Amino acid sequence: MKELFIAVLALLISNLSGCATMIHASDSNSAARPQTLYETHLIDAENGTALSVESLVQRIASADVVVIGEYHGHQAAHLLQSQIQSALYRQQPLQVLSMEQFTFDNQPAIDAYLSGKTGETEMIEDSSAWDNYRASYRPLVEFARQHGLPVIAANAPAAIVRCVGRTGPGYLERLPAADRAQLPDNAFMDTPAYREKFTAAISSSHGAADDAMRKRMNNTYKAQLLRDNTMASRILAARGAHPGHQIVHTTGTFHSEGHLGTVAMLRQRAPEVSVTVISPVVWPADEESAPFYENRNNGDFLYFIQPLPEEFLDEEREHKAMSARFRRPAEDTCQGDST
Template identity: 75%
Template sequence: MKSLSIAVLALLIGNLTGCAAMLSPSKENADTRPETLYESRLADASTGKVLSLEALSQKLARADVVVIGEYHGHQAAHLLQSQIQTALYRQHPQQVLSMEQFNLDKQAAVDAYLSGKTGETEFIEDSNAWPNYRASYRPLVEFARQHGLPVIAANAPATIVRCVGRTGPEHLNKLPTSEQAQLPDTPFMDTPAYREKFDATITSRHGAADDAMLERMNNTYQAQLLRDNTMASRILAAREAHPGHQIVHTTGTFHSEEHLGTVALLKQRAPNISIAVVSPVVWPADAETAPSHENQNKGDFLYFIQPLPTEFLDEDREHKAMSARFKRPSDDTCLGESS
């Protein structure tokens, strides 16, 4: 069960893991909880001041990189990402869309679709798009396609990440030179605060771990670092390939909130670039006003959203579902690993 829990956490963290129109920041809605899963409330994290979408986009306009964190599959997050993308384009049409949701080894499939060489279903199949692509990410890619904007497949290859998580960072040494060349020069660059956050997340869910569990946790963390370092390097490569363009990057919030993960590694690799982080915060059902003060370190700007429904109430059914979800295919082996 513990190994299963680590696999679940790896998915949530690694693959991490708006309403029809943004409400204006009037007195009537500034301090009210979002009424639907499409709605969000925007605020400046440093002041707690409520913002309209237009005000937010003006504050983001001069950032070299805008990172919009998300809870994967949350309707408000995906709608807001699309709204910010559009609002920023109106101010600065030189824009690049960078996405955690596509892996760098699928860049050719992304480019083929953008250039009109494949249809959408072909693109989804060829790029191994996430299952919720049509519901969540289609508007972002379509806006880029319709306006001739580059889209960067920013994440590390899924098979490599999975094998690092299973066998450790030494897996990279077994890869062909061509595959190693796609990855960052320092694929496991780290920051202490990120490791502390990761460990705290693990222990808060699962308590103390034995030696075997600690090894699995460390491998999972190295896989996480591989994702973050790859996304940071891909963003910087996009800036070099498209000078003067603003990068809009979409990612699971664990990769960006508190300016950790991908954001911290971006700053390590390129200290002079300006980065703005937009982070989601769940508005508790029993809170009368937005809990902005205790969340102000999560990003430069916050968007408050309703919590998603609880997935399981029956622990036995949850365990069976997770076992099925993470069942390893019989032919799924890493280099040097026995099946």
């Protein structure tokens, strides 16, 4: 049972990184329902005005950091990211691509590929790229490679994140000094609104929690904060390494929605940096979804997308799949792991 809980919690936090908000169709006069899974409809979140990609980038060309939230694996989100990346480049060719989808311990593998020392499959293997790299992120990296732009592996190392989630934030103190030095100062910096959002998301899936579950949930939250603070730190380091460049950062929308997560950490660490947030909103399949004006604060700009198909309708099959997906390898251990 404990293994199932861990699998469910792990899947939930994975999904939190890319979950999307629903909108009531009748509350937006400027957008129609997207007709395909590739289609997006952009709007200004302040007033609901419909925008083209070109008109959007004219408004955000001067931003220091542009954060494009995504619903992981959604074709429309990834197509829009590529369109914004190239359109922004035409406005501001000094550009850096920063990605949640790679961890910073794999930066050498990214750099080797960009410099022509390795091929794509070698890079994918060496960087532990996500399974959907070719379908979702190849266009972004290839645009950067073809134009000689830096690509920043922004996320925290997966093994460290997993161990913080299992054993708590104290795990960082057991790391070798050289490993700890690569992580950001104040690695678990937080905001009350983000904790509230995270707690609400967890509670909606798991209901009331006992003390043991609350401890595991808190550790999972700390792992989430480690990701956010690491990404914020890496973005700021990229700004220092590439003065005058605009940073385009791709991430699951939970890390940026509502200007929380990574965005809030950016603002706490560097208040002078201007950040624009573009967030996905899933067009509703029914009439029970939250209205537009309740979601307008999710970002500076929103884009509507179709919902993806349900993965499972059979709960037993879903539980088996989650358990298999997050089963811990025999060699995957944490120092002092008591779970």
